[in-house]
Amino acid sequence: MVQEHIPFQLQDHLAALAARLHALLSPYATITIDDKSSHYFSRCEAFFAVEAYLGASPCAANARRLRADLAEGADRMALAVDDHEAVADDFRGATMWWRKTKALPSANVITWSPRNAERRSYRLTFHRRHRALVENAYLPHVLAEGRAVTVRNRQRRLFTNNPSADWSAYDDARVWSHVKLEHPSTFATLAMDPVRKQEIIDDLDMFRDGKEYYASVGKAWKRGYLLFGPPGTGKSTMIAAMANFLDYDVYDLELTAVKSNTELRRLFIETTGKSIIVIEDIDCSIDLTGKRKKKKKDKKKKKMTPPWARDDDEEKKVTLSGLLNFIDGLWSACGGERIIIFTTNHKEKLDPALIRRGRMDMHIEMSYCCFESFKVLAKNYLGVEQHELFGEIRRLLEEADMSPADVAENLMPRSKTKDVDACLERLVKALHEAKEAALSKAAAAAAAAGKKKADEEIKDDSDKDPKDMKERFC
Ligand SMILES: Nc1ncnc2c1ncn2[C@@H]1O[C@H](COP(=O)(O)OP(=O)(O)OP(=O)(O)O)[C@@H](O)[C@H]1O
Numbered sequence: 001m002v003q004e005h006i007p008f009q010l011q012d013h014l015a016a017l018a019a020r021l022h023a024l025l026s027p028y029a030t031i032t033i034d035d036k037s038s039h040y041f042s043r044c045e046a047f048f049a050v051e052a053y054l055g056a057s058p059c060a061a062n063a064r065r066l067r068a069d070l071a072e073g074a075d076r077m078a079l080a081v082d083d084h085e086a087v088a089d090d091f092r093g094a095t096m097w098w099r100k101t102k103a104l105p106s107a108n109v110i111t112w113s114p115r116n117a118e119r120r121s122y123r124l125t126f127h128r129r130h131r132a133l134v135e136n137a138y139l140p141h142v143l144a145e146g147r148a149v150t151v152r153n154r155q156r157r158l159f160t161n162n163p164s165a166d167w168s169a170y171d172d173a174r175v176w177s178h179v180k181l182e183h184p185s186t187f188a189t190l191a192m193d194p195v196r197k198q199e200i201i202d203d204l205d206m207f208r209d210g211k212e213y214y215a216s217v218g219k220a221w222k223r224g225y226l227l228f229g230p231p232g233t234g235k236s237t238m239i240a241a242m243a244n245f246l247d248y249d250v251y252d253l254e255l256t257a258v259k260s261n262t263e264l265r266r267l268f269i270e271t272t273g274k275s276i277i278v279i280e281d282i283d284c285s286i287d288l289t290g291k292r293k294k295k296k297k298d299k300k301k302k303k304m305t306p307p308w309a310r311d312d313d314e315e316k317k318v319t320l321s322g323l324l325n326f327i328d329g330l331w332s333a334c335g336g337e338r339i340i341i342f343t344t345n346h347k348e349k350l351d352p353a354l355i356r357r358g359r360m361d362m363h364i365e366m367s368y369c370c371f372e373s374f375k376v377l378a379k380n381y382l383g384v385e386q387h388e389l390f391g392e393i394r395r396l397l398e399e400a401d402m403s404p405a406d407v408a409e410n411l412m413p414r415s416k417t418k419d420v421d422a423c424l425e426r427l428v429k430a431l432h433e434a435k436e437a438a439l440s441k442a443a444a445a446a447a448a449a450g451k452k453k454a455d456e457e458i459k460d461d462s463d464k465d466p467k468d469m470k471e472r473f474c
């Protein structure tokens with residue numbers, strides 16, 4: 001009724017007057033935490049931290065109205081205080097009152113995005129004499145506890161970037177969509193050289209607990225891994241094992257769907273901490289080589305071209321320098337606790353700037369199956385640690401190249417009654433075939449090389465003086 005009969009400007013004026021009067025008379029102070037951050041880039045993390053804190057805090061037990069929500073994949077419901085409900089929290093002898101409020105948009109405002117429709121906030125009320133306590137101790141405590149509860153309750157997620165056409169027009173559109181991350185791979189099931197595996201585990205451990213160390217040496221808290229090697233050697237499997245080991249989310253960045261460096265930056269900003277950002281097959285994703293060197297020349301050319309004749313398409317693409325900044329520029333330091341992984345089958349095709357230390361700190365070669373890797377696979381797939389065929393398999397693996405994916409496929413039982421002998425014999429047969437194929441390939445290559453050399457010799461000879469030739473043959 002008030003809204004309908006009192007003019008809009010007067011309403012505002014009256015509200016301000018009432019607030020001033022209340023502040024003058026009341027011994028209490030309030031702090032409001034909105035669900036929408038005023039900052040363009042950051043999310044309303046404080047709001048969600050308060051929500052998580054209050055949901056898990058004993059003070060929520062006194063609330064009469066709660067809201068239950070089943071988070072994706074979780075097996076129990078998470079409780080949160082309902083709209084307009086108030087709870088009291090005791091902190092070091094001081095009482096803090098929380099109230100959740102909801103404001104509908106003014107009738108004069110037309111919203112076109114459903115996410116703008118209503119604003120929720122938490123209002124904290126406390127006695128003025130506790131102001132320092134609230135600022136210096138209580139709010140940091142709420143934030144830390146809320147974050148810890150969120151981490152405990154969260155279901156790990158696998159994100160993929162949405163095509164830019166879906167979100168470029170909307171300010172608050174989601175740039176990533178996600179599913180539950182459920183890959184079963186772990187370091188125990190990953191087949192590779194055990195010494196190298198331990199090195200990687202130690203490195204990840206050091207990274208996870210290295211917040212202070214990174215700050216003390218003045219380095220952004222991030223680490224890059226380059227996984228390279230032939231197809232089927234376990235690069236993607238390794239990423240899943242890393243994510244499971246660290247308990248991180250995975251952002252699988254499809255670079256070909258990103259249209260510009262600005263989009264790439266926004267995608268990066270929208271990732272959260274405790275995450276692994278992956279670009280698979282980096283050499284195929286985009287033509288990255290040489291673009292940085294070309295840039296100066298292009299700028300010169302562009303200056304000389306009149307604006308109407310310029311091809312702005314170039315500016316819309318992700319460039320090598322954009323990607324370099326993404327990994328190791330100023331923006332890459334925002335947030336922290338991020339791992340960036342590139343995978344490739346052809347390390348030699350990549351620009352050295354892209355994989356230098358500091359960007360890709362650790363280069364991990366995933367190679368063909370060795371005997372140690374085979375033993376892990378045999379244990380995983382067949383549950384055997386010893387067998388009379390192991391000796392022959394060890395010898396064959398030294399002579400023939402076979403990827404762990406192929407070894408695993410041969411070891412996979414074909415029926416429910418696990419016939420270990422049959423599976424190992426199948427592997428031995430496949431290894432013999434691989435060895436023979438490699439031998440005949442090598443023979444064909446040697447023959448081709450011999451023929452090429454002979455052709456070159458004939459060509460050289462034909463270029464010589466016919467008199468010399470005659471002397472040589474007579
Ligand atoms: N090192 C390994 N340890 C355990 N399993 C492996 C390993 N390598 C491959 N595999 C098995 O082979 C399958 C294919 O492996 P993966 O996708 O990780 O290979 P990749 O190196 O990523 O190949 P590509 O280069 O083609 O992407 C996996 O699903 C896994 O079952």
Ligand SMILES: [Mg+2]
Nearest residue numbers: 235236280343
């Ligand atoms: Mg892969």
